[in-house]
Amino acid sequence: MSSVEQIDRAPEVVVDCLIIGAGAAGLVAALSAIEGGESVLVLERDGVPQGSTALSAGLIPAAGTRWQAALGVEDSPTQFAIDIMRKAHGEPSLDLIVLVTRTIGPTLEWLADRHQLPFSLVDNFTYPGHSRYRMHGLPSRAGRELIDRLRAAAETAGIDILCEAHATTLLVDRANRITGVRFTRPDGSSDDIGCKRLILACSGYGGNPALVARHIPQMASATYFGHVGNQGDALNWGEQLDGATRHLGGHQGHGSVAHPAGILISWATITEGGFQVNAKGERFSNEASGYSEQAANVLAQPDGIAWTIFDARIADIAAQFEDFRNAVAHGAVLEAQDIAGLAAGMRVPADALIATFAEVATAKSEKRTDRFGRSFAGVPQLVTPYRAVRVTGALFHTQGGLVIDDHARVMRRDGSVIDNLFAAGGAACGVSGADASGYLSGNGLLTAVALGRVAGLAKC
Numbered sequence: 001m002s003s004v005e006q007i008d009r010a011p012e013v014v015v016d017c018l019i020i021g022a023g024a025a026g027l028v029a030a031l032s033a034i035e036g037g038e039s040v041l042v043l044e045r046d047g048v049p050q051g052s053t054a055l056s057a058g059l060i061p062a063a064g065t066r067w068q069a070a071l072g073v074e075d076s077p078t079q080f081a082i083d084i085m086r087k088a089h090g091e092p093s094l095d096l097i098v099l100v101t102r103t104i105g106p107t108l109e110w111l112a113d114r115h116q117l118p119f120s121l122v123d124n125f126t127y128p129g130h131s132r133y134r135m136h137g138l139p140s141r142a143g144r145e146l147i148d149r150l151r152a153a154a155e156t157a158g159i160d161i162l163c164e165a166h167a168t169t170l171l172v173d174r175a176n177r178i179t180g181v182r183f184t185r186p187d188g189s190s191d192d193i194g195c196k197r198l199i200l201a202c203s204g205y206g207g208n209p210a211l212v213a214r215h216i217p218q219m220a221s222a223t224y225f226g227h228v229g230n231q232g233d234a235l236n237w238g239e240q241l242d243g244a245t246r247h248l249g250g251h252q253g254h255g256s257v258a259h260p261a262g263i264l265i266s267w268a269t270i271t272e273g274g275f276q277v278n279a280k281g282e283r284f285s286n287e288a289s290g291y292s293e294q295a296a297n298v299l300a301q302p303d304g305i306a307w308t309i310f311d312a313r314i315a316d317i318a319a320q321f322e323d324f325r326n327a328v329a330h331g332a333v334l335e336a337q338d339i340a341g342l343a344a345g346m347r348v349p350a351d352a353l354i355a356t357f358a359e360v361a362t363a364k365s366e367k368r369t370d371r372f373g374r375s376f377a378g379v380p381q382l383v384t385p386y387r388a389v390r391v392t393g394a395l396f397h398t399q400g401g402l403v404i405d406d407h408a409r410v411m412r413r414d415g416s417v418i419d420n421l422f423a424a425g426g427a428a429c430g431v432s433g434a435d436a437s438g439y440l441s442g443n444g445l446l447t448a449v450a451l452g453r454v455a456g457l458a459k460c
């Protein structure tokens, strides 16, 4: 579907800045570009903008923000960059990390001041790998609110979002410079629209099983939990234009998706002192390494199933998330007054589960690292009543993609730039390195929002 076509005459109607994709990256880019005085048009294949952004928890990490300062959290883009680099084993581009960590804080403050997005700081638990409280979210802590507020801001700013417009073909001149885009409508008709510059904000390839099998074979059979419309078009176009790509195996997995309900269970259930067992009632990994790499660990268990176990205190923390409240309403969260009762509900051997609880309790009380390498330092013991959720591992989104420069311009394999083609969000290579273990919580919306801002403000 995604092709590149050379044409001799540019389309008649030309906008300054054309954007493909109305997720967080595309809408932040649009709001930024119109502020710079450009005429802007966004093409979106769906009837209503949603993307993976709507499916997310909407949490965006940023350092040095006024929300952190108000709560006395000392942080800086440099500290944030160190955390990202450490989680990704030194693999990502340092320049890119510096760019996004410096951009994201001012961008959230601009979204709050200029477009009335009421962010606040999540200050009651830290995500694995973040050395500070730095997750910012909207009141519902749900991505649907983020996309709805961005769309409303775009409408207020007078930005045209053409929905049910599926971009299929990039139009280029003889020098392979972008001159426009062809898109199709649901009735099969198509149109060409010209542009002075194009921003690819149509995300990654998680919704394309063939590309997942090629680049992330270990997740080929995993449930894809992201937006199905993300078919890898940016990657396909970029490759046809000789664009450089990087870290195509990079992705965000998640090891705690309620099954069969299909609802995300907040990782606060783990970081606050919970743990996971398999169908034998036994732990199998260091859950605290991160939820992303835990997806493959869970999928390696019998039937690809595990149980996330926690208690009422942790459930109260997780309840700030709409997803968790939905899981409770859905009946996905078991409750029991003792371990034997919990084991019965889970249908796992009670003696094994009792032994696992005891092992975790000992590790906590002795403040030592357990046999999987997990430290339970600083987290309280679980107390009755207990909770458990049956979960599986899932692929959330891809993190590899097109290599960009510090203006978010797409780079060719020879190191030159395609000077009027930009990429942001899941379309661009992110800051998570070559596999799931490099994903630091929030890297997805970090690069969507920060690179959307950079691409939107850029000129060519």
Ligand SMILES: Cc1cc2nc3c(=O)[nH]c(=O)nc-3n(C[C@H](O)[C@H](O)[C@H](O)COP(=O)(O)OP(=O)(O)OC[C@H]3O[C@@H](n4cnc5c(N)ncnc54)[C@H](O)[C@@H]3O)c2cc1C
Pocket: 020, 021, 022, 023, 024, 025, 026, 043, 044, 045, 046, 049, 050, 051, 052, 053, 054, 055, 056, 057, 058, 059, 060, 061, 165, 166, 167, 168, 201, 202, 203, 204, 225, 226, 227, 229, 230, 231, 233, 252, 264, 396, 397, 424, 425, 426, 427, 441, 442, 443, 444, 445, 446, 448
């Ligand atoms: C369940 C879940 C929870 C998550 N939670 C978080 C979180 O809390 N924090 C975080 O940082 N990240 C999170 N993520 C990741 C985050 O959602 C993504 O990284 C981010 O939304 C990507 O934004 P985007 O704008 O690049 O893509 P998207 O939001 O997916 O938007 C891309 C848009 O492009 C459109 N499109 C695609 N192809 C075309 C085409 N050819 N023509 C026209 N339109 C097209 C799509 O329809 C879509 O609307 C989560 C992901 C999932 C799945």
